[in-house]
Amino acid sequence: xxxxxxxxxAIVEAPPRQSLLGRVAGMQSVWILGVLLLIVAAFSxxxxxxxxxxxxxxxxxxxxxxxxxxxxxxxxxxxxxxIDLSIGxxxxxxxxxAAKIMEAVxxxxxxTAALGIAGALVSGIAWGALNGFLIAKAKIPPLIVxxxxxxxxxxxxxxxxxxxxxxxxxxxLTDFNTYIKxxxxxxxxxxxxxxxxxxxxxxxKTRFGRYTYAIGSNELGARRVGISVDxxxxxxxxxxxxxxxxxxxxxxxxxxxxxxxxxxxxxxNVIAAVVIGGTSIFGGExxxxxxxxxxxxxxxxxxxxxxxxxxxxxxxxxxxxxLVAAVYVDQSRRAAAQRGGSHPSLLSVFKTKx
Amino acid sequence: MAPLLEARGLSRSFGHVRALNDASFDVDAGEVVALIGDxxxxxxxxxxxxxxxxxxxxxxxxxxGERVTITSPHQASEMGMxxxxxxxxxxxxxxxxxxxxLGREIPRRGVLGFLGFMDEKRMRARxxxxxxxxxxxxxxxxSPVGSMSGGQRQQIAIVRxxxxxxxxxxxxxxxxxxxxxxxxxxxxxxxxxRDKGIAVVLISHSMPHVLEVADRIxxxxxxxxxxxxxxxxxxxxxxxxxxxxxxxxxTINRKDNGS
Numbered sequence: 001x002x003x004x005x006x007x008x009x010a011i012v013e014a015p016p017r018q019s020l021l022g023r024v025a026g027m028q029s030v031w032i033l034g035v036l037l038l039i040v041a042a043f044s045x046x047x048x049x050x051x052x053x054x055x056x057x058x059x060x061x062x063x064x065x066x067x068x069x070x071x072x073x074x075x076x077x078x079x080x081x082x083i084d085l086s087i088g089x090x091x092x093x094x095x096x097x098a099a100k101i102m103e104a105v106x107x108x109x110x111x112t113a114a115l116g117i118a119g120a121l122v123s124g125i126a127w128g129a130l131n132g133f134l135i136a137k138a139k140i141p142p143l144i145v146x147x148x149x150x151x152x153x154x155x156x157x158x159x160x161x162x163x164x165x166x167x168x169x170x171x172x173l174t175d176f177n178t179y180i181k182x183x184x185x186x187x188x189x190x191x192x193x194x195x196x197x198x199x200x201x202x203x204x205k206t207r208f209g210r211y212t213y214a215i216g217s218n219e220l221g222a223r224r225v226g227i228s229v230d231x232x233x234x235x236x237x238x239x240x241x242x243x244x245x246x247x248x249x250x251x252x253x254x255x256x257x258x259x260x261x262x263x264x265x266x267x268x269n270v271i272a273a274v275v276i277g278g279t280s281i282f283g284g285e286x287x288x289x290x291x292x293x294x295x296x297x298x299x300x301x302x303x304x305x306x307x308x309x310x311x312x313x314x315x316x317x318x319x320x321x322x323l324v325a326a327v328y329v330d331q332s333r334r335a336a337a338q339r340g341g342s343h344p345s346l347l348s349v350f351k352t353k354x
Numbered sequence: 355m356a357p358l359l360e361a362r363g364l365s366r367s368f369g370h371v372r373a374l375n376d377a378s379f380d381v382d383a384g385e386v387v388a389l390i391g392d393x394x395x396x397x398x399x400x401x402x403x404x405x406x407x408x409x410x411x412x413x414x415x416x417x418x419g420e421r422v423t424i425t426s427p428h429q430a431s432e433m434g435m436x437x438x439x440x441x442x443x444x445x446x447x448x449x450x451x452x453x454x455x456l457g458r459e460i461p462r463r464g465v466l467g468f469l470g471f472m473d474e475k476r477m478r479a480r481x482x483x484x485x486x487x488x489x490x491x492x493x494x495x496x497s498p499v500g501s502m503s504g505g506q507r508q509q510i511a512i513v514r515x516x517x518x519x520x521x522x523x524x525x526x527x528x529x530x531x532x533x534x535x536x537x538x539x540x541x542x543x544x545x546x547x548r549d550k551g552i553a554v555v556l557i558s559h560s561m562p563h564v565l566e567v568a569d570r571i572x573x574x575x576x577x578x579x580x581x582x583x584x585x586x587x588x589x590x591x592x593x594x595x596x597x598x599x600x601x602x603x604x605t606i607n608r609k610d611n612g613s
Binding site: 226 | 445
């Protein structure tokens, strides 16, 4: 009946075994690191030591500290194939809650600040958990839930303050930003670095991270192997909220005031950085390392443009172009992987050009 | 000896549709049983009812001769049964090892394990052993499953299932989307699983594949089992006849009682 003879040895469908170098070169974040290094090199040539100075990079890292913290949570969310548009508003809401608490307590010491920090974290986590609950249990798409939260959180922050920023930030916090250096790194970037490292370890080394990838890759499959997907999604959005809460504390320390009107584009900037860094908007793929690179590109562009005297408005043009180009490269890479079974690497592009 | 798993008189209706109508099924340890039938004959419903994915209106299940009720897929897993779904339920971005241990990760010892860190080395070693045992063609343990061929994905899903199932593996249309070489590899895999003493229940549309790999064939039509026959000596025409009702089931029901 059958034309297949079972005695024959199994015919091996030889998989193209890739070298480590090939695999690394195929990663989006490595691509983007190359782009970043190119930009840095270009500005270094154009502006010399004015650009390549410690103070310049210290300034750059200070500018992206808040976004880096938000980016960690956003990377987790996007890897589950979700999105969190609410982080900017949740940051504002949390900073308002923290400022109100610290205003009520009074004083300029760390005890006051600690209460404010706790308040910011709690309100951030609460917003994130609410988002996660509505997404996982009520099955409302993440885009809609977090768009709603964006509006509600900002609206409530304005209701609480009457739309006027609160400036009662204890000196302990503002001094933390201005004067303190840890291991030679200014305090805010240092905190962000710690969050980035912890986030990266959690994403790449723990079961929590593994489930995050699995849900973004195949949600039904994750359910079938017994992962409690709903609970995990709630935790991931709560994590994003917690990051927004911590970001609120850093923003208060940085500016010495709440920034009610100043965070309207924060969500989009962070999402852009995450996506530029190679995290797939379709889920299942991404890294914290990539997100950090993705944050540096707009910040370096901005600093560089200012130094070489190009209008800073060009930053938007450049970042938007990089974003679209990055996703295009990512998609063609993915399509090629589906067709051929191997990632075309950075190296293979050079080969075809020759 | 009582069958490993036996269903008697299962019935289940969805509205006016009787998906299962007094249907029976049985499988012994270490045999490959094919479950065939036309579209809508009740094959998938039967598997769902056997694995705790569907509550039945009437009927009984027996596991090693003892009456059981299986109410959740988790319970079926604990009893040593796993299902390989047609869509495989693999995460394409994860590698074979990560897929195999998804939801069952081995934690690191001590505090690190408590914090959610995983013992990648042990998982990888066990996965490699599992694939070697089945003589599979999966060798790129670090590559994402999504970049592999359909046959390799099927093997990964099967290896995952038999790594956790020591009694029965249900395979839903494992060769439906595969080419000739890949199909052969999967059929070989099925035979090796059987040789390990694990029962395989194979749902398939492909008569030649069924006849090649199965020990026994059970035919479903209109929600009930209409025929049981050994694969040896049975022809495609007989199977098609039983499936479509062209043949009178009584004349072809050649089940040897007590086998």
